[in-house]
Amino acid sequence: MSSELYRQIILDHFRAPHHAKPLKNADIEGTKTNESCGDSVKVQLRFEKDTLADVAFITGGCAVSIAAASVLSDMIVGKSRSELVSIRPEKLLKELGINPGPARAQCALLPLSALLSALKK
Amino acid sequence: MQDVRSDFPVLKNNPGLAYLDSAASSLRPQSVIEAMDEYYTHYSANVHRGIHHLSEHATEKFENAREKVGAFIGSPNPRQIIFTRNATDSSNMVWRGWASKFLGKEKRILITMMEHHAHFVPALEFCKETGAILDVAPLTEDFRLDESKFHELLEKKPDFVALIHASNVLGTINNVQPLIEAAHRKGAVVMLDMSQSVPHMSLDVRALDPDFAFFSGHKMLAPSGIGVLWVKEKYLEQLSPVTYGGSMIAQVHSDEFALNDPPLRFEAGTPPIAEVIGLGAAVEYMAKIGWDAFGDHESEIIAYTLTSLKKLPYVRLFGPSDAKDRLGVFAFHVAGVPAHDVASILDEHNVAVRAGFHCAQPVHEAYKAGPSVRASTHIYTTKTDIDQLVAGLAKAQQVFK
Numbered sequence: 251m252s253s254e255l256y257r258q259i260i261l262d263h264f265r266a267p268h269h270a271k272p273l274k275n276a277d278i279e280g281t282k283t284n285e286s287c288g289d290s291v292k293v294q295l296r297f298e299k300d301t302l303a304d305v306a307f308i309t310g311g312c313a314v315s316i317a318a319a320s321v322l323s324d325m326i327v328g329k330s331r332s333e334l335v336s337i338r339p340e341k342l343l344k345e346l347g348i349n350p351g352p353a354r355a356q357c358a359l360l361p362l363s364a365l366l367s368a369l370k371k
Numbered sequence: 372m373q374d375v376r377s378d379f380p381v382l383k384n385n386p387g388l389a390y391l392d393s394a395a396s397s398l399r400p401q402s403v404i405e406a407m408d409e410y411y412t413h414y415s416a417n418v419h420r421g422i423h424h425l426s427e428h429a430t431e432k433f434e435n436a437r438e439k440v441g442a443f444i445g446s447p448n449p450r451q452i453i454f455t456r457n458a459t460d461s462s463n464m465v466w467r468g469w470a471s472k473f474l475g476k477e478k479r480i481l482i483t484m485m486e487h488h489a490h491f492v493p494a495l496e497f498c499k500e501t502g503a504i505l506d507v508a509p510l511t512e513d514f515r516l517d518e519s520k521f522h523e524l525l526e527k528k529p530d531f532v533a534l535i536h537a538s539n540v541l542g543t544i545n546n547v548q549p550l551i552e553a554a555h556r557k558g559a560v561v562m563l564d565m566s567q568s569v570p571h572m573s574l575d576v577r578a579l580d581p582d583f584a585f586f587s588g589h590k591m592l593a594p595s596g597i598g599v600l601w602v603k604e605k606y607l608e609q610l611s612p613v614t615y616g617g618s619m620i621a622q623v624h625s626d627e628f629a630l631n632d633p634p635l636r637f638e639a640g641t642p643p644i645a646e647v648i649g650l651g652a653a654v655e656y657m658a659k660i661g662w663d664a665f666g667d668h669e670s671e672i673i674a675y676t677l678t679s680l681k682k683l684p685y686v687r688l689f690g691p692s693d694a695k696d697r698l699g700v701f702a703f704h705v706a707g708v709p710a711h712d713v714a715s716i717l718d719e720h721n722v723a724v725r726a727g728f729h730c731a732q733p734v735h736e737a738y739k740a741g742p743s744v745r746a747s748t749h750i751y752t753t754k755t756d757i758d759q760l761v762a763g764l765a766k767a768q769q770v771f772k
Contacts (some may be wrong), residue, residue, distance in 0.1 A: 255715055256770050287711045288735075288742035289726040312711035312742070313771070353713060 255354065256313070259321075259347050264313035269323035273306045280368025282360055289315045289357055291364040300330045307364075312357050314350070319361035321345050324363070335369055337362065375660065376751050379635070380404065389722040389756035394539050394700050394747030395763070396589045399653070403593060406652035418644055419618060419635065433644055436651025437634070443654045444565075444584075445575035446601060453600040455549040456649055456729045458566040459489040461585030461600035462533075464637065465562055466493040466615040469583070469606065473560075474530055476502035481529035481559070483508040483516055484737045485541065488730040489585075490533045490564055508519060510737050514541045514690045521550060525557045534581075535550060536568040540734045540745065541690035542700035544568065548579050555580070560606075566590060570749070571698055573662040582606055588646065592749075593653035597646035600637070607633040614639040626758045665750060672748050673699050676757050683761065685768055689743060698747030705764060708771045710742040716770055717744075720763040722756075 276294035283290040284367050289311025296304040305327060307319035322342055326334055343349065350358055376382050378400040382390070390398060410432065416425035418433045434449070437579035441449040455461040474480065480503050482494050506529065508521040525532075527548045532554040537544045551561050563581035568574060576584055583606065588597040602610055612619055612630070616639040621629040630636050657665070674694045680686050685706040691697050705713045716725035725745045726733055735743065746760055 253716060253766075253770050254719060256712070261771065288732070289711070312709040314715075316709075338699075354711075357711060358372065 255348055256370075257347055260313060260317040262318070263317035263320035266317050267307070267309070267320035269305050269307060269320065269327075270309070271301050271306060272308055273304055278368050278371055280364050280371065282364035282367060284311070284315075284356055284360055286353075287312065287357065289360055291315060291319060293319075293361065293364040293368050295368060297331075302326055302331075302334060307361055309351060309361065311360070314348075314354055314357040315360045318342060318346055318358045322361050324366065331369065335366065337365075359369045376678065376753070378656075379401070379751050382751060385721075387721050391748065391752065391756060391757040391760060392723045392725050392744040393570075393749035393752070394567060394698075394745065395725050396595065397592050397749050398751060399592055399649075400656050402656050403649045407594065407649045410645045412647050415645075417641055419430065426578060429644060432648050432651070433642070436647045436654075439651045439654045440599060442645040443658070444569065444601060445577050447577065448604065449605060450632070450634050451602050451607065453602060453634045454642055455585070455637075456596060456643075456659070457597040457598035458487075458587040459598075462489045462562070462564070463493050464600055465583045465585075465610070465615055466497050467608060468611040468637075469566045470497055470531060471501070472611060473609070474503055476503065478531070479506065479527055480504065480531045480533070481506045481508065481521075481524050481527075481554075482533045483521065484510050484733050485516060485538045485543065485545070486533065486535050486731070486733070487539055487564060488732070489566070490535060490562075491586045491731075491733060494533055504585065507733075510541075510734070513692075514738075515543050516545050516550075518546075518550070520766045521670065522553060525553055526642050528557050529554070529559050532561045533564070534561065535564040535577075537571075537698050537700075538690070538731070538734065539567045539700060540702045540729050540743070542698040542702075543691055544572075544696045544698060546696070547581075551580050567698060567700065572666070576601055588650045588653065591650075591653055592625065592656060593650040594643075596643050598663050599650075602633070608744070610637070612637050612639065616640050618642075620739045627647050629654070649757065660733065660750065668750060669699055669748070672752050672754070672757070673697055675754050676701055676748065676760075678748070679757050679761050683764060689738060689740065692750050699752065701747065702743040702745045704740065704743055705767055708767050710744045713744045713764070713767045716767040717760070717763040719767060720759065722760050722763045724760070 273294040278295045281292045292308040294306040379398045414425045414428045416429045418430040438449045441452045562583040565586045568587040582603045584601040589595040619639040687704045689702045708728040
């Protein structure tokens with residue numbers, strides 16, 4: 251069954267999201283919610299010096315936000331703080347392989363927005 | 372209802388669309404759009420202030436709409452109809468303009484778990500600010516208000532009761548008249564949220580007897596940006612305006628001012644004139660169809676939707692399972708597919724629904740439910756729309772298999 255938005259990559263990450271187990275020794279945490287759809291994303295980060303050593307996204311919500319968190323988590327491990335804050339939304343959407351409308355873009359970008367707000371702490 | 376469908380240009384301009392999001396905003400008939408158009412193209416002047424004939428005509432149309440809306444809900448006097456921005460605005464006007472004067476620390480407020488955020492959020496904020504005590508009447512397993520618990524909480528003698536007439540999530544229609552009567556017996560002042568009921572049933576505020584009641588235009592075939600607050604005569608003088616400025620004053624001097632009479636007292640500044648006229652046209656349109664025809668059509672669609680959804684083993688429906696005392700509002704979960712994703716896949720199949728908490732998160736929490744998908748119907752909904760929904764749900768299941 252084909253669907254514009256629900257390509258295999260989204261469905262695969264939704265079914266088995268990467269970095270979805272809570273970290274026990276996180277340095278920073280942050281949460282973002284989307285009131286309109288009820289999605290919520292909690293991000294936990296563990297740094298070794300300036301390098302992101304591990305990450306967890308605990309996501310309650312739709313397949314798009316869960317898949318986006320999973321894909322983003324793979325993109326960011328091993329990156330420095332300055333590299334993390336310069337991740338662009340377009341880059342994440344490209345990795346996800348989708349071109350969503352404004353409403354669904356909010357879902358796809360919720361994990362990135364949680365990451366960026368956690369880094370500001 | 373094929374003849375009715377041709378009255379709605381959005382349906383004509385979007386062939387194949389199954390619009391099942393009317394509980395969020397209904398579509399508007401051509402006559403409403405034309406009434407607003409006519410204002411802008413023939414007499415677009417300000418109201419209540421011009422001497423010239425365009426302004427007089429605009430004022431007449433504006434006040435005529437107030438009379439139509441008043442008659443539509445059985446208001447004894449049109450001056451009890453206050454035009455607001457929407458239902459939420461109306462509710463806030465009562466919390467700010469009345470509750471803040473008469474309720475405060477140690478006063479009791481009773482609401483229900485079924486309330487829309489338009490009641491819930493101002494109530495929470497008010498209690499936080501003033502120290503008033505909030506009681507929340509729970510719901511039953513079969514998606515109705517727990518009336519015995521409601522009556523138990525009335526024994527605590529609340530000073531104010533805020534109650535929803537029909538749930539925008541469960542579709543449940545509350546039998547509010549006896550509840551309001553009981554609340555009055557205990558000395559409470561009652562505010563009724565009629566946002567979901569006014570668009571779908573014949574109502575009479577004299578029979579229901581709330582002290583304050585409100586609804587939005589955009590759910591009842593009228594434009595957005597216009598709502599109504601109805602106030603019982605004895606509370607019109609108790610209610611204070613929350614916005615000050617033009618129109619709401621009788622006279623102003625450099626050191627004092629005198630308030631205008633209701634309802635203008637509560638309508639500061641230039642009102643949404645075209646929207647008020649549009650609301651009047653919507654009420655006229657509904658009256659032309661008639662509640663008998665309206666009710667027959669809605670009952671048929673509600674029964675058909677219930678039967679159709681119950682056949683799908685992967686759909687968990689919230690709300691009463693029989694068509695009695697029920698609106699055409701169907702919130703549900705699809706096994707294995709998050710609500711937002713169901714809505715996206717339905718959209719790909721030209722079915723418009725809403726996903727999320729529908730401005731009523733506590734109702735979801737009462738049933739330990741996450742965000743839901745909501746399909747809602749109106750006078751233009753057909754069985755074909757429901758069939759299209761069912762086919763879309765089957766596709767959502769297949770995509771996520």
